[in-house]
Amino acid sequence: MDRHIQEAGRAALAADSDALAARLRDSLGTDVVLTGPETARYCSDWHGDVHSGAVAVLRPRDTAEVAACMRAAVALGLDVVPQGGNTGLVLGATPDAPAAQVVISLERMTRIRRIDADDFSAVVEAGAVLESFKDQVAQAGLFFPLALGAQGSCQIGGNVSTNAGGVNVLRYGMTRDLVLGLEVVLPDGTVFDGLSTLRKDNRGLDLKQLFIGAEGTLGIITAVSVKLLPRPEHVATALLALDSLPDAIELYRRARRQCCDLMSAFEFMPPLALTLAQEAIPDLQIPIQADHPAYVLMEISGSGLVDIDDLMARFLELAMEEGLVVDGVVAQSHAQAQNLWLIREGMNEGQAKRGKHLRTDVSVPLSKLADFVAEAEAAIAQDMPAAVCVSYGHVGDGNVHLNVLPDFAQGPDSLDAQILKSKKIVNAVLDRFQGSISAEHGIGRLKKPDFTARLPETRRRLLLAIKAAIDPEGVMNPGCQIDRT
Structure with a gap:
């Protein structure tokens, strides 16, 4: 194609986008609508590998404004890409059609509507940052167990939309297992209000499950009611060295039986993990030799009358006597435990630094x-x-x-x-x-080809039927998870 024709096409698209953005500002207000260079961080993935654009980024402040944004975008023929903390790893919240999409960011919707200690539940808006929410729950003497490396920036709505996993899954389950109810803005701008905190509610199909893990392809989650638990008063964290990954799995089997449901995390890492962590965090203390074939980061926790430190000591004593664990260190303080977890988290950053x-x-x-x-x-x-x-x-x-x-x-x-x-x-x-x-990461745009290539026909037909019933015009996060037809 002639270069001048290409440039003319780009100019026409830009003019159309400017006109659409102006109409969005007229409808929603300049405080809600972002355009131009300010939108760059919303149109790139977390690792900075992919950069795109959008007609505008819309930043509503409450559920009513989310509904208004949805109606305004659809009325202009624009598709909608919902976005939380933008920490996903599969391009699920990254726009891919700059002239045809708007991003709706939930970052302003951070309110914790309610923490009910007697009910062991909370209602929180979708834009609340996970770590901040966990801290406020802890101040009430309770515990929200979802734990991710990105918890300082990921948001509750994104956690639910992707059914996030994390390091505590083996004890507490995926995000899906922690959700009691949802509030969702649907593609037509109406609101599904299902913010119940009931533990048992068997009134037919559990509609909230449709939106958990859907990655914004069926609607925009605006608020979530979640389960809370008693805050663990005692935590024991150990970094252990072993001779092989099979030994690590055997150690897990024993820990699962001997520590039972008090085991909250059991992570395995190769020796390179320690090197990568120090490349990312040069002053990180590694309290164990880095030349063993396999490592395990293990944590058990509990409250009340349970002696967690004694349980960890007895478990490790047996494992070392039998030669299953060849070296190890147990954190003696909260700061030391955090240092051990930094090894696990720094490993990811170290990989990114290499390229x-x-x-x-x-x-x-x-x-x-x-x-x-x-x-x-x-x-x-x-x-x-x-x-x-x-x-x-x-x-x-x-x-x-x-x-x-x-x-x-x-x-x-x-x-x-x-x-x-x-x-x-x-x-x-x-x-x-x-x-x-x-x-645990989801499908997004990155894994969609591999997902669809492995999708059995019956499952594909059911997914498309659900999509057609809730989003018949296909305006919600097109290109994510599954195609419209």
Whole structure:
């Protein structure tokens, strides 16, 4: 195509976008509508790998304004991309049609409407930052167990929309297991009010479940009612060294039986994790040698009359006597425990610092986890000998992040091809193990091709029927999860 024709086309699109943005400002007010350079951070993914644009970013302050934004956008023929803290890893909240979409950000809707200590529940708006909400719940003597590396910036609405997992899943479940009710603005601008805090309510289909994990493809979650628990008064955290991943899984099996439901986290990491963490946080203290084949970060917690420290000590004494644990350290203070968790969190940042790489979020049956990691890493080593695997995850729920650092020496132009090749290798092994390509991150736009390629026809038909019933015009987050037809 002639360069002048291309430039004319871009100018026409820009003019149309400016006119649409002006009409949105007239309808919603200049305080709600952002355009121009201010929208850049809303139109890029968390890692900065993808940059796009939108006609405007709309920032409503309450549910009524969300409904007004929805009606205004649809009236102008625009599609809607809901966005929380924009910390997702699968491009679920990243617009991909700059001339045809608006982003509706929930970041101003941060109010905690109610914390009820007697009911062990809370009602919180979708834009509340997870860590801030957890802190306010703790001040009431209660505990919200969802725990993520991004909890300082991710938002409750996004957690629910993606059915976030995190490090406490094996004890408390996914986000879905913590939700009691939802308030949702639907594609036609009406509001579904299901903010019940009832634990038992068997009045037919549980409609809130349709929106949990839907990634904004059916509506915009504006408020959530959640379960709260007694705050753990005693927490024991240990970083342990082992001779292999199978030993780590055997240790988990024993911990699951001997520590029972008091075990709240059990994470495995390779030795490279410690190196990556120090690359990201140079002054990070690593209180254990970094030359063991496998590491486990384990936490047990409880309240009341349970002696958590004694339980951890007795459990580890037996494990070390039998040679299952070869080295380890138990945190003696809250600060030391936080330092141990920084190793787990810093590992992710260290990978990002090395450069663009494959990030996976897969799950297999727990009994097959060690075999899957061994086969997938061997397949990568055979076909991509200069690549480096970083396999870590949540042992108790079979979730593995088998990431692959490509051969950076080949240059930046080769990275996308290397990443695609490594993804195909990992997914081929995963298919043999009948695993899932997304354990906790969701599908978004990034994983949609792999998701749809593996989607059985009956499930696809049901998903499309639900989409057509709730969003018949297909205005909600098009391009995310599944196509309209």
